[in-house]
Amino acid sequence: MPALLLHNARLLDPATGLDAPGALLVENGRIASLTGAPADGAERFDCGGAILAPGLIDMRAALGEPGFEHRETIASAALAAAAGGITTLCALPDTDPVLDDPALIQFIFRRGEASGSLTTLPYAAASAGLKGHDLSEYGLLREAGAIAFTDGMRAIASARTMRLALSYARAFGSFIVQHPEEPSLAQGAATEGELATRLGLPGIPLAAEAMMVARDIALARLTGGHIHFSRVSTAPALDLVRAAKAENLPVTCDTAPPYFDLNENAITGYRSYAKLSPPLRPEAEREAVVAGLADGTIDAIVSDHQPRDADDKRLPFAQAEAGGAGLATLLAVTLARVHAGDLALLPAIAMLTSRPAALLGIEAGRLAPGAPADLVLIDLERAWQVKDGQLPGKAQNSPFDGRALEGRVVATFKSGRKVFSA
Amino acid sequence: MSFSYPILPTGHLLAIEGLESPHIAALLDLAESYALLNRQGKTQRDLLRGRTLINLFFEDSTRTRTSFEIAGKRLGADVINMSVSNSSVNKGETLLDTASTLNAMNTDLLVVRHAQSGAPALLAQKVTAAVINAGDGTHEHPTQALLDALTIRRHKGDLRNLIVAICGDITHSRVARSNIHLLGAMGAEVRLIAPPTLLPAEVGRLGVTVFHDMRKGLAGADVVMMLRLQRERMSGGMVPSAREFFRFYGLDMEKLSFAKPDSIVMHPGPMNRGIEIDSAVADHPTRSVIGEQVEMGVALRMAVLDVLARSLRRHA
Numbered sequence: 001m002p003a004l005l006l007h008n009a010r011l012l013d014p015a016t017g018l019d020a021p022g023a024l025l026v027e028n029g030r031i032a033s034l035t036g037a038p039a040d041g042a043e044r045f046d047c048g049g050a051i052l053a054p055g056l057i058d059m060r061a062a063l064g065e066p067g068f069e070h071r072e073t074i075a076s077a078a079l080a081a082a083a084g085g086i087t088t089l090c091a092l093p094d095t096d097p098v099l100d101d102p103a104l105i106q107f108i109f110r111r112g113e114a115s116g117s118l119t120t121l122p123y124a125a126a127s128a129g130l131k132g133h134d135l136s137e138y139g140l141l142r143e144a145g146a147i148a149f150t151d152g153m154r155a156i157a158s159a160r161t162m163r164l165a166l167s168y169a170r171a172f173g174s175f176i177v178q179h180p181e182e183p184s185l186a187q188g189a190a191t192e193g194e195l196a197t198r199l200g201l202p203g204i205p206l207a208a209e210a211m212m213v214a215r216d217i218a219l220a221r222l223t224g225g226h227i228h229f230s231r232v233s234t235a236p237a238l239d240l241v242r243a244a245k246a247e248n249l250p251v252t253c254d255t256a257p258p259y260f261d262l263n264e265n266a267i268t269g270y271r272s273y274a275k276l277s278p279p280l281r282p283e284a285e286r287e288a289v290v291a292g293l294a295d296g297t298i299d300a301i302v303s304d305h306q307p308r309d310a311d312d313k314r315l316p317f318a319q320a321e322a323g324g325a326g327l328a329t330l331l332a333v334t335l336a337r338v339h340a341g342d343l344a345l346l347p348a349i350a351m352l353t354s355r356p357a358a359l360l361g362i363e364a365g366r367l368a369p370g371a372p373a374d375l376v377l378i379d380l381e382r383a384w385q386v387k388d389g390q391l392p393g394k395a396q397n398s399p400f401d402g403r404a405l406e407g408r409v410v411a412t413f414k415s416g417r418k419v420f421s422a
Numbered sequence: 423m424s425f426s427y428p429i430l431p432t433g434h435l436l437a438i439e440g441l442e443s444p445h446i447a448a449l450l451d452l453a454e455s456y457a458l459l460n461r462q463g464k465t466q467r468d469l470l471r472g473r474t475l476i477n478l479f480f481e482d483s484t485r486t487r488t489s490f491e492i493a494g495k496r497l498g499a500d501v502i503n504m505s506v507s508n509s510s511v512n513k514g515e516t517l518l519d520t521a522s523t524l525n526a527m528n529t530d531l532l533v534v535r536h537a538q539s540g541a542p543a544l545l546a547q548k549v550t551a552a553v554i555n556a557g558d559g560t561h562e563h564p565t566q567a568l569l570d571a572l573t574i575r576r577h578k579g580d581l582r583n584l585i586v587a588i589c590g591d592i593t594h595s596r597v598a599r600s601n602i603h604l605l606g607a608m609g610a611e612v613r614l615i616a617p618p619t620l621l622p623a624e625v626g627r628l629g630v631t632v633f634h635d636m637r638k639g640l641a642g643a644d645v646v647m648m649l650r651l652q653r654e655r656m657s658g659g660m661v662p663s664a665r666e667f668f669r670f671y672g673l674d675m676e677k678l679s680f681a682k683p684d685s686i687v688m689h690p691g692p693m694n695r696g697i698e699i700d701s702a703v704a705d706h707p708t709r710s711v712i713g714e715q716v717e718m719g720v721a722l723r724m725a726v727l728d729v730l731a732r733s734l735r736r737h738a
Contacts, residue, residue: 197622198439200539200561200599205623270540314518316538318559 003027004416005038006375009047013054014350015357015366024052026373029415033369045418047377050410054353054365055087055374056331059254060177060230060302062152062323063120064394065111066104067096072307072394074108078115080327080393082420085376085409086303088364089118089327093125094152100125100136102144109145117412117419119374121147121360126165126176132157135168142172147360148228150177153277153306153323155212157183162216166225173361175226175250178216180237181278182208189318191279195264201318204279210236217244217251226250228359231304233259233278235288242297252359253297256304257333258324258399260289266399272313272320273388274399276304279322290342293351300356301348303330307395325395329386331378333400335407345380373416382408429729434546434553437562438603446571446607449725453572456728457721460496470499470731475531476524477503479556483535485691485716486556486565490533493723497731499531517541521548530734531727534558539596552730560594566690567600569722571608573715574645577686582609587639587681589615589671590649590698593622593660597690598649602628615639616671619660636670636677643681648673648689651698664697674700678709686711 007023011034018034025032025042038044058081064072074091081089091108093099099108105122112120124146128134138149149169156162156178165176185208190196192203213229217240220227232238232253244251258266258276263283266274274280292298306323313320334352337343357365364374386400412420429448430441438446459466475494477487487503494501517536524532525548532551534542539559546553557563571581578584586605592598592614602625605612612630614621626632633639640646651667661667673687687703687710695701704710 192623194624194627197625197628198599200559200596202560203623270543311516314516314544316517316536316541316544316559318538318540 001029001416003032003042004045005042006045006047006052008049009052009377010049011367012051012346012349013367014346015354015368017346018367019346024367024375026416029373029417031367031369031371031373034367051378051380053349053376053378054367055376055412055414056085056352057356057360057362057365058086058089058303058305058327058330059300059356059360060092060256061089061305061327062092062094062307064307065095068307071309071312074111074120075115076394077305077307077327078112078118080325080391080395082117082412082414083392083409083422084303084328085331085378085412086327087118087374087376087412087414088362089120090147090360091120091122092152093123093150094130094154098125098130099123100128100141102137102140105141105144105146116417117414119364121145121362123148123150123152123177125149126151126156127161130154132161135161135164138168138172138174142174148175148177150230151179153179155179155181155183155186159215159219163219163223166219166223166227170223170225175228177228177230178212180209180212180229180232182212189275189279190267191264191281193264193282195267199267199270199317206234206236206281206285209234209278210240213237213240217249220244220249220251224250226252229253230302231256231259231278232292232298233281233289234285238288238292238297245297252299254300254302255289255292255298256302256326257330260286260293261333261336262286262399267317270317272315272317273324273397273401275317275320275322276324276399277322290337293337294343296347298351299359301330301334301351303327305395308397313397323397324399325391325397327393328391329398329400329405331409332384332405332407335380336405339406373413375413376409377411378407379410380407382406382410384408428733430733433730433733435564435726435730436543436546436553436555438564438567438600438607439562441607443607443609446568446604449568449729450572450575452728453568453718453722453725456724457572457718460721465496467496467498469728470494470497473499473530473731474528475499475501475533475727476529477501477533478520478524478535479503479505480536480541481506481557483557486535489716489719490556490723493720493727494531496720497724497727499727517544518548521545525550531730552734554726554730557596559596560599561596562600563596564600565719565723565726566597567604568726569715569719570601570647570688571604572718572722573688573711574686576714576718577711578644581605584610584644585613585642586610586645586647587613587615587643588647588649589636589639589673591620591651592616592625592649593620594652595649601647602630613639613643617661637680640677640680644685646673646678646681646685646687648687648699650690650692651694668697672696672698672700673703675702678703685709688712688715690715
C-alpha cells in the first residue's frame with residue numbers, strides 16, 4: 001500500500017493535547033509522522049480543514065453474533081461503527097453461546113478482522129455461562145485475547161463471586177466490568193418516581209445503582225482488584241466513584257450518550273425505543289452525568305450498542321426488550337454536549353479515544369508515530385437527523401430517533417485505508 | 423344532545439390523565455341521561471346499528487366485559503367477545519398481529535383489557551377502531567373512574583371540594599390512578615390510605631394527601647373508596663397477612679364512623695370480604711353504593727360508546 005498524506009487537517013490528539021492545523025503521513029497502515037513531510041509517491045487526501053482525530057474506541061457494544069444474527073452481525077455492526085467513526089470496539093459476552101471459551105474469543109476477534117474496518121476486542125464472561133457463580137478461565141481467556149471480564153447486561157450479584165473475580169483478575173493484569181444495579185431491586189421497566197407511577201410501570205429505585213457501586217468499591221478496596229462500572233447514570237453513584245478515585249482506589253467508570261442527552265421523559269407514551277438498561281433517569285441525574293463528564297470522574301463514553309429488532313420493541317413497554325442502537329450516534333451525541341458548552345472538545349474526544357485506550361492498555365487511540373493509522377475525520381458543524389430505517393448497519397432501535405444533531409463523521413480510516421466516507 | 427367540540431378529542435378513551443373537566447362533565451351528563459333511559463326501560467337500538475364492538479380481554483373480567491356487552495347491545499351494536507383463553511393470542515400471536523386481524527374485520531369499537539400498562543395505547547396506534555381502555559396493567563381504568571364519578575355525583579351533587587378517601591393497594595391499582603386524575607381534575611380533595619409498601623413512588627406529586635393511619639385518613643370524608651387487595655401481594659411480602667391488613671386497613675363500621683355520617687362507600691369489585699371490607703359495610707343499605715356503581719357502569723359505557731361512535735362518523 002502506498003503512503004498516504006492526509007493534509008489540510010485540524011489535527012486533534014487528546015493524548016498529547018495537540019489541536020493544530022497540519023498533515024499526517026501514513027505508511028504501512030501506521031502513522032509515520034505528523035510533520036507533514038510527504039514521502040515520495042504518497043497519495044494525497046485533502047481533509048478540507050476538518051478535524052482529524054484518532055479512530056474512536058468504544059468500550060461497550062453488543063454485536064448480536066453469535067446467536068442473535070437477526071439483530072446484528074459483526075459485519076453489519078462494522079458498517080455502523082465505520083459510519084460512526086469507531087475503529088476499535090469491545091464486544092460484550094452475552095451472546096449465544098456465551099463468550100466463556102477461548103475459541104469463541106478468537107472467533108470474535110477474527111470476525112472483526114475480516115470486516116477490514118473494525119478491531120473487535122471481546123470481553124469474556126466473568127462467570128462461567130454468565131451464571132454468576134463460578135469464575136470463567138481468566139488466564140486462558142486472556143491468552144486467547146479477552147480484553148477484560150464482565151457478565152454483560154447482568155450484574156454480578158453475589159458479593160463473594162465479585163470478590164473472587166476482582167482478586168483473580170489481578171493475576172492476569174485485567175479488570176472486571178460491572179453492570180451497576182442491585183438485581184433484586186432492578187426488576188422494573190423505568191426509574192421509580194412520579195413518571196413511572198403515572199404510567200403504571202414497575203420502577204427501579206435510583207438507589208439500586210449506588211448500592212451496587214458502593215459494594216463493589218468496598219470489594220476493590222479489599223482485593224486491590226480493578227472494578228469498572230459501565231453506564232453510570234446517577235448522581236449518588238458518581239459521587240461514590242469520585243470519592244474512590246480521590247482515595248486512589250482502582251475504580252473507573254463509563255457512561256453512554258442516552259444518560260447525558262436524554263431524560264426519562266423520553267419514555268412518555270410508552271416509547272419502547274427509549275427503554276434502556278439501566279433505565280433513563282430524571283433530569284437532575286442527567287445533569288449529574290454531564291458534571292461527571294466535565295470533571296473527569298467518568299473515564300470513557302461508550303455506545304452501549306444493543307441491537308434489537310421490531311419484534312423485540314413493538315410490545316407493551318414492560319415486555320419490550322431494553323437496549324438502544326448506539327454506534328452511529330456515539331460521536332454526534334457527545335459533540336452535542338460540546339456544542340452546548342458543557343464540555344471542551346479535547347476532553348470530550350479523549351473519553352472516546354485516549355482514555356479508554358489507556359484503560360484497556362491498547363496502542364490505538366492516539367496520533368503518534370508508530371500507532372495504528374486508525375483515524376476519523378469529523379465535520380464539527382455538519383447537521384443531520386437520526387431516522388429510524390436510515391441508520392447504517394442492521395439495528396434501527398435508536399433512542400435518539402428523530403433527534404437533530406450537529407457534527408458528523410466525514411471519513412473513517414482503518415490501518416490507513418479509507419473504510420467510510422460521507 | 424350535541425356538542426360543538428369532540429368530548430374525546432383523540433378518538434379513543436385510553437386514560438383519564440389528559441382529559442379536562444369540561445370533557446369529563448360532558449361525558450357524565452350524557453351518562454346521566456342514559457341512566458335515566460335505562461331505568462325507564464327505554465333503549466336506543468339504532469344508535470350503533472351496524473357497528474361492530476369487540477371486547478378484547480387478555481385478562482379475565484366478568485363484570486367489566488358484561489357491562490360493555492350490555493352497553494353495546496342496548497345501543498344496537500354487534501358485540502363480539504374475544505377472550506385470551508379461546509383465541510390465537512395464546513399461540514404466540516403478538517398484540518400487533520391481533521391488531522391487523524381486527525383491522526381486516528372492520529372493527530369499529532375495540533374494548534381492551536390487558537395485563538400490561540400501555541397495551542391499549544400500542545393497539546390504538548395500529549388499529550382503525552376507536553379503542554377503549556378497559557384496564558391496562560397498573561396504569562388506568564378510565565371507565566371505572568368515570569362510573570365512580572357518576573355514582574358520587576348522584577349522591578353528592580358537585581364533585582368539587584368533596585373529600586374522597588381511596589384505601590388499599592394503590593401501587594397495583596389502575597382504578598386508583600384513574601380516580602386520582604379524574605377527582606383531581608374535577609376539584610375534589612383526594613386522600614390515599616395505605617401502608618407505605620402499597621403506595622407507588624412519589625404519588626404525592628399527583629396532587630393527593632397520603633395517610634398511613636386509616637382513621638385519620640377517613641376523618642371527615644364524604645366518599646370512601648375501597649380497592650381490592652390481590653392475594654398475591656401477600657405472598658410478595660408487601661403485606662404480612664390478611665388478618666393484619668384487615669385490622670389496620672380493612673373497612674368496618676368502627677373505622678367508617680370516622681368519616682362523615684352521610685358518607686358513601688364504594689368498591690370496584692370483586693370484593694374480598696373480610697380482607698379489605700367487612701360485610702356489614704359492603705351490604706349496608708344506605709352507606710354502600712356498590713350495587714349502584716354496577717348500574718352506572720352500563721350507563722357510563724353507553725355514553726362512551728355513543729361519543730366515540732360520533733367521532734367515527736366524523737372521521738368517516
